[in-house]
Amino acid sequence: MRMSIPADDEVRDEPVTLAGWLRARPDDALVRLFLLRPDLATPPPPDFDILAARLEVRVSVARAMERLDTGACEVLEALTLLPGGVSLDRLATLCGVDGEAVAGLAAVVDRLRELGLVWGDGDGLRVVGMVVDLVGSRPLGLGRPVRECLGAYRQNQLARIAGVLGEPVAARAELIETLGRRFDDPAAVRGWLDDCSPRARALLDRLAAGPALGTSAEAGRVPVLAGARGPVEELLARGLVIGIDEETVELPREVGLAARGERPAGPLHPRPPALTGTEIGVPAADGAAALAAGTVVRWVATILDAWGAAPVTPLRTGGLSVRDLRAAARLLDTDERTAAFVVELAAAAGLVDATAGVDVQYMPTATYDRWGTELVPARWAALVEGWLRAPVASWLVGERDERGRQIAAMSLDVRRPAAVEVRAEVLRALAAAPPGVAPDDASLRALLAWRSPRRSGSLLAAMIDGTLAEAELLGLIGRGAPTTVGRLLAARLEAERADPARLAGSPSRPSGGDAALCAQLADALAPLLPAPVEELxxxxxxxxxxxxxxxxxxxxxxxxxxxxxxxxxxxxxxxxxxxxxxxxxxxxxxxxxxxxxxxxxxxxxxxxxxxxxxxxxxRHGRLRAGPAASYLRCDDTALLAEVVASRRTQALGLRRIAPTIVISPLPTAEVLVGLRDAGYSPVAEAADGRVLLSRPTVHRTPARSRPASNDVADSRLAQARDVLRLVRRGDDGAREVRAAVDAARGVGVGFTRSAPLILVMLQGAVRERRRVLLGYVDQQGTPRDRIVRPTAVDGGWLSAWDEISAASRRFALHRVTGVAEVDDTFGVPSVGGATQR
Incomplete structure (x- = not known):
C-alpha cells in the first residue's frame, strides 16, 4: 500500500533541520546553489538528507568560504558566536549595526544563504556545522569560551578564582561549570571589569581588540588577589585572563564580549578599502592599450607563421623545448617569459595545437587562417577571450617544479585551475580604481586581501604579479591604469560573478568562446586604433x-x-x-x-x-632547372657557357651535355640555391616543362573543438535543473520508504544509517559534546551498540568515551552501521548560555 507523505501543516511542529529547510526552498534558489557550488551536484544527491550532508563536507565548505570577502567572513564568524536559530536583529546587535546598515547586513546574510553556509529564515538563522570548525575556536579575535580555558587549570588554581568570586570550593569538574555559569552573566562580567585598576583595564581592552592571546612570564600561576603585582597578576587572580600554558594567557570569550561594549563583534570591515595611485589619464592609458593590442596580435601572427612553415616538435614529456622557446623569443625580439606568454595565448585561443598521431608537432590550426583574415580588434578580442578562460599560468615557464625540473611552455605543469578565478578577481579589483588612475601595488593588494581574505601564500602573490604583467601586455592595463577595454571586461566578469547562468541563451560562435564578449571587446578597442588603410x-x-x-x-x-x-x-x-x-x-x-x-x-x-x-x-626564369638528378636548360648559349665556367658554380658539378642543356648530380632545390647565391635567377620546371611556383609550404592541424562559454553556461543550468528534479523525486521516494518502515515497526525516529549522515551526526556530536548511540560491527563481525561521547573524528577513525567500559576508545568509521541521538549534553560551551548548533 502506498504511504502518504505528511503535508506541510502536519510537520510544522517538527524540529527544524537543514534537510527540511532545503526541502522547502524554491527551485530557483536550489538551482542557484548548485551553480554556485557545483560539487554539491556531482554526482547528483539521491535526496535532501544527502544534500544536507554534502553541505557539511569540509572541502566543499572551505571552497565556498574562499569566495567570501572580509565583510562576509566577519558576519559568518559573528554567527558562529550566537546560538542556533537567531534573528537578524540579534545578529545586528552583536555586530553593532543599526539604521540603514541593517539592510547591508541582510544582503550579506542572503549571500551566505545562497552559498549554503547559512540556513534558516526569519528568526532561525543557523550556520552549517563545518563552518564552526573552519572558522576556528577564536573567531573575530575573541578567545575561547571560559569553560574551555579553565580546563588548563589545576584544582588549587580554580579554587583561588572561586574564592575571589565568592563561590564555594567543589570538585574540579563542578567548579569549572560553576565558574562558567558566573561568566555567562554579561552584567556580572561588566561589573568585574569596572573593579579592575586602570592599567589592568587597559590591558583587557588591548586583548579584547584581538588577538585574545598574550605572552607573560606570570601565565603559569594564579596569585592571591591581595598579593597581585602588576596588571597581569591582577587579571589572573580575578580569572579575567587565564593562563593556558607557562607563557601564554588568553582572554575568555565572555570577557572579550563584555569589554567590547556596544560593538561585541569588534570593528567590522563591510566596505572595501579605496584604491590610491597615480593619475595617468584615460587617453594615455587607452593609447598604451592600443599599442599593446597591435603588438600582441603581431607577435601571435609572427610565431604562427613561422610554425606554419616549420612546425616544432615538443618534448617527450610534453611542452616546448628551451631551444624552441629561445628561438621564439629571438623571432619576437623579446624575452623568453613574454614569448612563453604569446605561445600560451595562441594556444588558449585555439590558434595552435599539437597534431594527432605518433610524430607530434606544434603547428597552427585551421582556425588561424580564419583569424588572420579578421581586423586587428577582432583578432585581439579572440586572444583576450581565450586568455580569460584558460587555466594557464604562463609566468611559471622557466621555474622549477617540486622535482627540480624546469617547467616548459605548453606543458601540463603550467595548468593552474585557480588562475582563472584569480585573473578575474584581479581585473575586477583594478576596475575599482578611478578612471585614469594607476593604483599602487600596496593598495591593490590590500583590496585583493579584503576581497579574498582566506586566500594567501606565495603562489597567490605570484599569480597576482603574473596577471598584472599579462594584462599589461594585452592592453587591459595601460601604464598601470585600467583601460576602457579593461573596465568593460571587468564589468562583464562582475556580472558573471553575480549570476553564473547569465550567458545561457546568448549567441555563440562555432569555434568556441563567447561571441558576444568578443564583439563587445572589439567594438570597444576599434575607436582606440587607427583606421585600417590600403595605401603605402x-x-x-x-x-x-x-x-x-x-x-x-x-x-x-x-x-x-x-x-x-x-x-x-x-x-x-x-x-x-x-x-x-x-x-x-x-x-x-x-x-x-x-x-x-x-x-x-x-x-x-x-x-x-x-x-x-x-x-x-x-632575369627571372631565364634559367630553368629540372630533375636529372637535375638539369639546366637555356636558349642563350652564351649565358649557359658563363654559368658552367663561373668559379662560383663549381660546387654544383655542372656538366654541359648540349649547347642549351647542362646537368648536375645535385637535387634541383640545391642547384637553384647555388645558382641564386652565384647571382643568377633560375626557376624550376616540371617534367612537362611547366614552371613550378615555389609557394611556401604551410602546415595546419585541425582545430580542436572548444566549448563556447555560453554553451557551458547553458549546460550547467540544464544540469542543475536536472539534478534538482532527481533530488526532489528521490527525496519523495525516500520519505515514503521511511514512513512505511516506521509504520511497520511502530516506532518513531531510529538509527541514521546513511554514511554521509552518520559522518555529519558524529561531527555535530563532537562540536556539541553530545552523547550518541553508536551501532558498529566489531572485528569478529558481531553487531554491537554503545552509548559514547565522541571527542574527535579524524583520518577514518572516531575517538570517543565509551560509557560502558568507562574508557576512551577508537572506532573505525567504516564499521559504524548507524547513529542515534541521545538526550543530555555534557559540558557544552555556550555564548549567553545557549548551545551553538
Whole structure:
C-alpha cells in the first residue's frame, strides 16, 4: 500500500533541520546553489538528507568560504558566536549595526544563504556545522569560551578564582561549570571589569581588540588577589585572563564580549578599502592599450607563421623545448617569459595545437587562417577571450617544479585551475580604481586581501604579479591604469560573478568562446586604433611606409613583395631583389606587381623601384632547372657557357651535355640555391616543362573543438535543473520508504544509517559534546551498540568515551552501521548560555 507523505501543516511542529529547510526552498534558489557550488551536484544527491550532508563536507565548505570577502567572513564568524536559530536583529546587535546598515547586513546574510553556509529564515538563522570548525575556536579575535580555558587549570588554581568570586570550593569538574555559569552573566562580567585598576583595564581592552592571546612570564600561576603585582597578576587572580600554558594567557570569550561594549563583534570591515595611485589619464592609458593590442596580435601572427612553415616538435614529456622557446623569443625580439606568454595565448585561443598521431608537432590550426583574415580588434578580442578562460599560468615557464625540473611552455605543469578565478578577481579589483588612475601595488593588494581574505601564500602573490604583467601586455592595463577595454571586461566578469547562468541563451560562435564578449571587446578597442588603410608611401630608397595598420588583404599582398623592416605606429617595408623574386616565384608577374603598387602607392611608384621590378622580372626564369638528378636548360648559349665556367658554380658539378642543356648530380632545390647565391635567377620546371611556383609550404592541424562559454553556461543550468528534479523525486521516494518502515515497526525516529549522515551526526556530536548511540560491527563481525561521547573524528577513525567500559576508545568509521541521538549534553560551551548548533 502506498504511504502518504505528511503535508506541510502536519510537520510544522517538527524540529527544524537543514534537510527540511532545503526541502522547502524554491527551485530557483536550489538551482542557484548548485551553480554556485557545483560539487554539491556531482554526482547528483539521491535526496535532501544527502544534500544536507554534502553541505557539511569540509572541502566543499572551505571552497565556498574562499569566495567570501572580509565583510562576509566577519558576519559568518559573528554567527558562529550566537546560538542556533537567531534573528537578524540579534545578529545586528552583536555586530553593532543599526539604521540603514541593517539592510547591508541582510544582503550579506542572503549571500551566505545562497552559498549554503547559512540556513534558516526569519528568526532561525543557523550556520552549517563545518563552518564552526573552519572558522576556528577564536573567531573575530575573541578567545575561547571560559569553560574551555579553565580546563588548563589545576584544582588549587580554580579554587583561588572561586574564592575571589565568592563561590564555594567543589570538585574540579563542578567548579569549572560553576565558574562558567558566573561568566555567562554579561552584567556580572561588566561589573568585574569596572573593579579592575586602570592599567589592568587597559590591558583587557588591548586583548579584547584581538588577538585574545598574550605572552607573560606570570601565565603559569594564579596569585592571591591581595598579593597581585602588576596588571597581569591582577587579571589572573580575578580569572579575567587565564593562563593556558607557562607563557601564554588568553582572554575568555565572555570577557572579550563584555569589554567590547556596544560593538561585541569588534570593528567590522563591510566596505572595501579605496584604491590610491597615480593619475595617468584615460587617453594615455587607452593609447598604451592600443599599442599593446597591435603588438600582441603581431607577435601571435609572427610565431604562427613561422610554425606554419616549420612546425616544432615538443618534448617527450610534453611542452616546448628551451631551444624552441629561445628561438621564439629571438623571432619576437623579446624575452623568453613574454614569448612563453604569446605561445600560451595562441594556444588558449585555439590558434595552435599539437597534431594527432605518433610524430607530434606544434603547428597552427585551421582556425588561424580564419583569424588572420579578421581586423586587428577582432583578432585581439579572440586572444583576450581565450586568455580569460584558460587555466594557464604562463609566468611559471622557466621555474622549477617540486622535482627540480624546469617547467616548459605548453606543458601540463603550467595548468593552474585557480588562475582563472584569480585573473578575474584581479581585473575586477583594478576596475575599482578611478578612471585614469594607476593604483599602487600596496593598495591593490590590500583590496585583493579584503576581497579574498582566506586566500594567501606565495603562489597567490605570484599569480597576482603574473596577471598584472599579462594584462599589461594585452592592453587591459595601460601604464598601470585600467583601460576602457579593461573596465568593460571587468564589468562583464562582475556580472558573471553575480549570476553564473547569465550567458545561457546568448549567441555563440562555432569555434568556441563567447561571441558576444568578443564583439563587445572589439567594438570597444576599434575607436582606440587607427583606421585600417590600403595605401603605402613608397620612397626612393626602396622602402615603403604604411601610415597605419593595413587591411588583412593588403598586408598579405605586400608581405609577398617586401620584407618588414620595422614596426610600430607605422610599419616600414623594404623591397629588394630577393623579396621581388619571392613574389615572382609565388606566381605574380611583373605587370601584377606594378598594378598592385600603383593601387597602393599614395604618391606614385619611384623610378628606382620600377627599374628593380622590371630588371628582376627580366632575369627571372631565364634559367630553368629540372630533375636529372637535375638539369639546366637555356636558349642563350652564351649565358649557359658563363654559368658552367663561373668559379662560383663549381660546387654544383655542372656538366654541359648540349649547347642549351647542362646537368648536375645535385637535387634541383640545391642547384637553384647555388645558382641564386652565384647571382643568377633560375626557376624550376616540371617534367612537362611547366614552371613550378615555389609557394611556401604551410602546415595546419585541425582545430580542436572548444566549448563556447555560453554553451557551458547553458549546460550547467540544464544540469542543475536536472539534478534538482532527481533530488526532489528521490527525496519523495525516500520519505515514503521511511514512513512505511516506521509504520511497520511502530516506532518513531531510529538509527541514521546513511554514511554521509552518520559522518555529519558524529561531527555535530563532537562540536556539541553530545552523547550518541553508536551501532558498529566489531572485528569478529558481531553487531554491537554503545552509548559514547565522541571527542574527535579524524583520518577514518572516531575517538570517543565509551560509557560502558568507562574508557576512551577508537572506532573505525567504516564499521559504524548507524547513529542515534541521545538526550543530555555534557559540558557544552555556550555564548549567553545557549548551545551553538
Amino acid at each position: 608611401l613608397l620612397q626612393a630608397d626602396l622602402t615603403a611606409v604604411a601610415p597605419g595598420p593595413l587591411t588583412p588583404t593588403a598586408a598579405a599582398r605586400v608581405a609577398r613583395m617586401a620584407d618588414v623592416e620595422s614596426t610600430g605606429a607605422a610599419t616600414v617595408y623594404r623591397f629588394s631583389e630577393d623579396s621581388l623574386r619571392r613574389a615572382l616565384d609565388s606566381g605574380l608577374t611583373a605587370e601584377e606587381i606594378h598594378a598592385e603598387l600603383d593601387r597602393l602607392a599614395r604618391t606614385g611608384v619611384p623610378q628606382g623601384l620600377s627599374y628593380l621590378i622590371d630588371d628582376t622580372a627580366r
